[in-house]
Amino acid sequence: MNNERITIRDVAASAGVSHQTVSRVINKSERVNEETRIKVESAIEKLGYQPNAIARFMAKGRTKTLACFSPNLTDYTYASIIEGAEFEARQAGYFLMSASAPDTGTFSMLVEQLVASRRTEGLLVINPFLDNRHTQLPQFSPTVYVGARSSVNTMDSVFLDDEEAGCLAIRHLLELGHRSIAMITGPFVEDCCRDRQSGYVACLEDADINFDPKKVVEGDWTATSGYKAVQHLLANKIQFSAIFAQNDRMAVGAIRALREAGKSVPEDVSVIGFDDMPLASYYDPALTTIRQDPFSMGREAARLLIRAIENPEKQRRHAKMPVELILRKSTAVFHT
Amino acid sequence: MNNERITIRDVAASAGVSHQTVSRVINKSERVNEETRIKVESAIEKLGYQPNAIARFMAKGRTKTLACFSPNLTDYTYASIIEGAEFEARQAGYFLMSASAPDTGTFSMLVEQLVASRRTEGLLVINPFLDNRHTQLPQFSPTVYVGARSSVNTMDSVFLDDEEAGCLAIRHLLELGHRSIAMITGPFVEDCCRDRQSGYVACLEDADINFDPKKVVEGDWTATSGYKAVQHLLANKIQFSAIFAQNDRMAVGAIRALREAGKSVPEDVSVIGFDDMPLASYYDPALTTIRQDPFSMGREAARLLIRAIENPEKQRRHAKMPVELILRKSTAVFHT
DNA sequence: ATGAAAGCGCTAACAA
């Protein structure tokens, strides 16, 4: 039976009560007689009534919907953040509309359509500083940044402990005896890259090694950029016995370039990545890397967003998420 | 200025017309005087009015929203399908709510909450036969299967030409001179695995090679299952000079197991994968594989779904998507 | 071309 058109009033008529009583039953209000509740519930059952959430939103003025904009939906890290956010949102009775905003134009269109027009109650922005999309944010919607620290107190943010992550990687390499460590970064416009670099610099200085800007080359997160970065280092005869790549894809690209240049990993050059992407342990050599937990980041972000919606008076928070060194086979003790 | 509360009536008052006229302007109705249109538009501008989509749904009885349920959001293939579907939906003025349904329980809960209660107008189901979730489908919502053929005429479906894909892989291996070809499949409950196997069997028979069930072992799409499959083949002394893995992850696992057993790829054993996952070309050896185009599948699925919603009287369709052989380095000419 | 009235399916506020 098609129940698309059965309303609260049909149920009311069938049960011989007012539609308001039906509403009370649906909303589990206390103030309803056990007898009538039974009557109503069996009418609901009989007619196969399904509450219309849209009408409820309309009446309550709340949509119980969150929006999440990501540069894309396919990167493992982004996808995991979204999955985590969706999970947490659902636990709290919210829904998540996620959309891919490859560029700022799409981003502002989505802000207009989802936040302004469809009245999502809050917004999660993954990678907010990418092509300055954070300037297109809605004015009056609770927002949380994922993957970057927000500098204002009106917004929560969830990000990695990137400086510590950089340290972790470098400390590991130092312990293996490396003194000449190159780094392949992501785009410098992204906070996290600069923070990882701060960790790199700080850790080297602790070991009395001067920071050499020639040893850092900027990539764009793709394997190909890691590959080219190594070619660049090699072509310019820059010395290094180890590489810290700011993500696993670039690490993989770097390893390929190293091999093509006749250097083996980890015997000649150690390589450490970042992310612990799905097949990192199946790569050859198995990738030593810094693991992050994007699913938890997504959960935390959704939790903060819901808190911002429901308790706007409370202080905004900035959650720094932990990272972890995963030892595998792409790094080894330095020897000349 | 906070425009959350500005309605059509505020605009009407400000422009000195009825709210109905404002509605006409918003909806670009013909029947409105140029002068009044200007007045209304400037009032909209001045007040920063944003139409409330929820109220519009309420009045029109349409939500312009599609739902998409996937076993997870993180698998590259699923994520790409979703991205494609979202892209296409947006082009057509719809939105997509995607949700991860790891199990049937979650699946039916989502059907209830999104389709029944939130009145999404149509449903995309990725991998519908997984743990029999297709039995939990809503009765009166247009639905399209993605990744499996639907056997009924009430539903569209979009799937790969899996039999051809199997053939493509085997034909390639045969051309290289292999006669003894093992296969690692996905879970047999999934249509696509059986279809790929049909292709495998048919192609072998064309070459007068008898199908040997011992040479096929069932995996579960994970790299680990590919790894174990090879260990199983080896332990049971089953002969093979090539392996067709039904996805790239299992291919990668298989290669690792082969290496650990002292066999090199492709010198001793050729391995062909399936999917052409992101880093397939950066794997060592670069993976020969069967490429699919999940983004296009997602687009096609959304297109069919919207067609089913807007033209229910038309025949349902079953779109078989093409696959492509990508030659790289993990397969080579057979020699004893 | 424009406006008035009714209604989409629900909840909130008040009355009984």
Next chain:
DNA sequence: TTGTTAGCGCTTTCAT
């Protein structure tokens, strides 16, 4: 405890 009346912000008649 239950019912009545008003909306929520829009669109759809149907008048004017």
